[in-house]
Amino acid sequence: MIPLLFIISIVSFLLMTMAPGDPTAMFVNPESSKGAEQDLSAIRDKLGVDKPIYVQYAKWIKMIVLDGDFGYSFQDGRPVLEKIVERIPATLLLMGTAIFISFLIAIPIGIYSAVRQYSPLDNTFTFLSFLGISIPSFFFAIMMMLVFSLKLGWFPASNMRGDGGNLPTALDILYHLILPASVLAFGLVAQYSRFMRSSMLEVIHQDYIRTARAKGVTEGKVVFKHAFRNALLPIITLIGLQLPHLFGGALIIEQIFAWPGMGRLAIGSIFIRDYQVIMGVTMVTAVLVVIGNLLADILYAVVDPRIQYGKT
Amino acid sequence: MSQQNAVIDQGLAAERQTEWSQQGKMQTRAAAVWNRYKRNKFAVAGFIVFTIYILAAIFAPLFSQYDPESFDIMDADLAPSLSHPFGTDSMGADVFIRALFGARISLSVAVIATTVTVAFGVIYGAVSGYFGRAVDMIMMRIVDALQSIPSFFLLLIIAAIMVPSMWSTIIALSTFGWLNMARIVRGEILSLKERDYATAALVTGEPKRAIIFYHILPNAIAPIIVIATLDIANNIIAEATLSFLGLGIQPPTPSWGNMLSSAQELVTLTTYPWTALFPGLCIMIAVLAVNFIGDGLRDALDPRQKNK
Numbered sequence: 001m002i003p004l005l006f007i008i009s010i011v012s013f014l015l016m017t018m019a020p021g022d023p024t025a026m027f028v029n030p031e032s033s034k035g036a037e038q039d040l041s042a043i044r045d046k047l048g049v050d051k052p053i054y055v056q057y058a059k060w061i062k063m064i065v066l067d068g069d070f071g072y073s074f075q076d077g078r079p080v081l082e083k084i085v086e087r088i089p090a091t092l093l094l095m096g097t098a099i100f101i102s103f104l105i106a107i108p109i110g111i112y113s114a115v116r117q118y119s120p121l122d123n124t125f126t127f128l129s130f131l132g133i134s135i136p137s138f139f140f141a142i143m144m145m146l147v148f149s150l151k152l153g154w155f156p157a158s159n160m161r162g163d164g165g166n167l168p169t170a171l172d173i174l175y176h177l178i179l180p181a182s183v184l185a186f187g188l189v190a191q192y193s194r195f196m197r198s199s200m201l202e203v204i205h206q207d208y209i210r211t212a213r214a215k216g217v218t219e220g221k222v223v224f225k226h227a228f229r230n231a232l233l234p235i236i237t238l239i240g241l242q243l244p245h246l247f248g249g250a251l252i253i254e255q256i257f258a259w260p261g262m263g264r265l266a267i268g269s270i271f272i273r274d275y276q277v278i279m280g281v282t283m284v285t286a287v288l289v290v291i292g293n294l295l296a297d298i299l300y301a302v303v304d305p306r307i308q309y310g311k312t
Numbered sequence: 313m314s315q316q317n318a319v320i321d322q323g324l325a326a327e328r329q330t331e332w333s334q335q336g337k338m339q340t341r342a343a344a345v346w347n348r349y350k351r352n353k354f355a356v357a358g359f360i361v362f363t364i365y366i367l368a369a370i371f372a373p374l375f376s377q378y379d380p381e382s383f384d385i386m387d388a389d390l391a392p393s394l395s396h397p398f399g400t401d402s403m404g405a406d407v408f409i410r411a412l413f414g415a416r417i418s419l420s421v422a423v424i425a426t427t428v429t430v431a432f433g434v435i436y437g438a439v440s441g442y443f444g445r446a447v448d449m450i451m452m453r454i455v456d457a458l459q460s461i462p463s464f465f466l467l468l469i470i471a472a473i474m475v476p477s478m479w480s481t482i483i484a485l486s487t488f489g490w491l492n493m494a495r496i497v498r499g500e501i502l503s504l505k506e507r508d509y510a511t512a513a514l515v516t517g518e519p520k521r522a523i524i525f526y527h528i529l530p531n532a533i534a535p536i537i538v539i540a541t542l543d544i545a546n547n548i549i550a551e552a553t554l555s556f557l558g559l560g561i562q563p564p565t566p567s568w569g570n571m572l573s574s575a576q577e578l579v580t581l582t583t584y585p586w587t588a589l590f591p592g593l594c595i596m597i598a599v600l601a602v603n604f605i606g607d608g609l610r611d612a613l614d615p616r617q618k619n620k
Contacts, residue, residue, distance in 0.1 A: 142576075255557070
């Protein structure tokens with residue numbers, strides 16, 4: 001885990017230093033040339049951008065590890081970590097809701113498709129899931145926004161709160177959350193229902209299922225008690241592995257729906273070349289992904305008594 | 313001695329082959345694959361649709377009297393009609409012809425980027441899988457680390473570093489697009505290198521390069537083709553998303569993604585929805601077709617892994 005984060009830090013740092021465009025330029029007014037060069041070199045000196053790359057990297061990583069200090073945003077001078085931390089809840093709320101919705105829909109679909117394999121409804125679901133992975137999320141988001149907020153006016157098209165009238169804050173946020181979370185969930189349902197289907201199919205052909213059927217257990221019990229619980233296990237790991245993908249998806253949805261999460265911060269920072277923030281978001285996202293995978297592993301061990309970490 | 317044997321065996325095999333195929337008992341591998349492929353109706357449909365796309369992209373200039381980069385402000389924002397089947401955009405350009413020329417750009421970018429990532433991913437995965445141990449450990453840790461960062465995030469950063477153009481988009485898609493391929497190929501090689509024929513090649517003293525690329529890799533061709541096909545689909549979406557955000561192909565050059573950019577303004581979206589709808593559908597249908605092709609190939613190339 002630590003070496004993983006170490007490599008991630010090197011990669012994100014290298015990417016940023018490769019970038020052309022001088023971030024110090026915005027500190028100096030190009031109109032007043034007098035003393036500008038001096039000011040510039042003073043700023044460069046202070047930010048350390050004129051030192052060799054490995055020196056800059058060492059300084060940067062030392063600050064993060066020792067003080068949890070990701071530096072300051074070029075844009076407004078605020079600490080990067082502070083800017084990121086205030087955005088994390090919005091992103092996690094969006095992603096969490098999307099995962100929850102997609103589970104509610106994808107798991108029944110997956111079970112049905114496996115039990116009634118190649119039935120007309122299974123084929124329909126297969127086609128729909130292909131549609132789900134083939135539609136670009138930004139296009140789907142725009143179309144949903146067009147229909148549900150601009151034409152029908154059911155949901156607000158952007159932001160996290162505000163248009164809800166006199167609703168209490170939590171309901172207001174929920175009101176704003178429904179559309180972006182459903183759009184994000186749509187793509188997830190397509191993937192998760194396929195995972196669930198193949199995982200179920202794998203389990204359903206096992207000997208113990210045949211045994212259960214042979215001893216006269218009802219079909220419903222076989223499916224839900226014997227097969228379903230075992231089929232759910234691999235899904236946990238898969239969803240852990242899908243996390244980076246989910247962050248990427250959330251990024252676009254946040255941008256389109258003006259959802260004030262980390263993704264929107266990241267895109268905004270990329271456009272104005274705010275390197276410190278970009279590096280910070282990259283690192284924080286990677287840490288969240290690694291933690292997510294760890295949680296998936298732990299959850300797996302909790303659900304599956306056959307797995308015990310630390311004992312072989 | 314051994315060479316002589318090989319020649320005799322080959323002669324014999326060729327003789328049998330002609331004999332059997334004359335009697336209709338034998339199928340070439342390609343024919344067998346095609347037979348299995350055509351049983352999947354969606355895959356066949358995907359193949360036909362994608363062929364139409366390619367033809368439309370190649371013969372784009374023949375289809376319409378309008379120029380994709382000619383803007384006539386008098387004709388701005390016209391609804392779809394017979395003379396403008398997809399309508400016109402806010403600059404007065406014909407959306408249909410821009411979508412056709414967009415197909416050229418979008419499909420070339422996806423195919424070129426995929427070619428690069430396949431080449432690099434296969435080599436990376438093969439080397440990592442074949443040499444194993446410390447080499448594999450280090451090479452795969454790097455892949456692990458890069459895969460922990462959302463790939464779209466990396467894509468955005470790379471694209472933002474460069475001045476946006478067609479080639480910068482291809483570079484952005486290629487830089488980290490090979491990770492999945494590398495991982496899959498490495499897994500294949502890891503199991504294939506233990507097979508007897510690989511050991512046989514090793515004891516006859518063939519160089520490692522020849523063993524990897526001549527003896528082992530051809531046996532991993534099925535997953536490589538399938539992943540490459542799905543990579544094309546993903547790259548079409550990725551290019552569109554980058555261009556949509558303004559980090560990919562730049563107007564006036566048409567790409568499906570940048571044709572949707574204007575729809576980011578809510579007024580445009582509500583009043584002139586066709587400027588967003590048609591390019592979006594173009595992307596969706598193209599990606600759907602490629603995904604169906606990939607699915608069909610998966611079943612056709614590896615009958616053992618018959619769709620569960």
